[in-house]
Amino acid sequence: MAIDANEIERYIFDPENPKQCKSYKLLLNIAKKKNSNFISPEFLQYFFAEQIITKKFEEELWDKPDNYRSLTATEKLEPFKTKVSYNDLFELVQTIDFNVDKILKFSFLNSLNNFYVDEQIIFNDDNTIKYNLNYLKENIIMLDNDYSISNIRGEEYNKNYILFSKNYFEILNGNISKSSIFI
Known part of the structure; x- marks a missing residue:
């Protein structure tokens, strides 16, 4: 569905006033269904920044940019990759x-999908989700543009998705055939 440029503000989610967002009901409907979810590395880096960027991290990063304190979690990882090493x-x-x-x-995170690895989540005996830490550890330091939608199996297109991504817009070209929302 194309959004009229004059109405774009009504589609932007405001946590302070969630019901004012025109797509709020869509998000609620998808969240109630058996959905699948994609969380990009930049969102994972945001969620887990304080667990990655610790005193140990900062001690190993021997050459910090002058604006280091004002950088986002993703931006703080880059000097580590280049000055120390990705490995x-x-x-x-x-x-x-x-x-x-x-x-x-x-x-509402019923199933996590990174479009590379199957079995990203593990269900506990009570059918609650336990996050697969191998998925997290392998993907948290990737960049959004390292992802590919080319490996999506046909049945993956026929799901409702909640997509969390900052800069990875190619995922919108994935021919997802059910109502989905991009956050």
């Missing part, structure tokens, strides 16, 4: 025991 960052992330309660509190 060192990957190893550092592997040692983190992530507290995933921030994501699990959103009960």
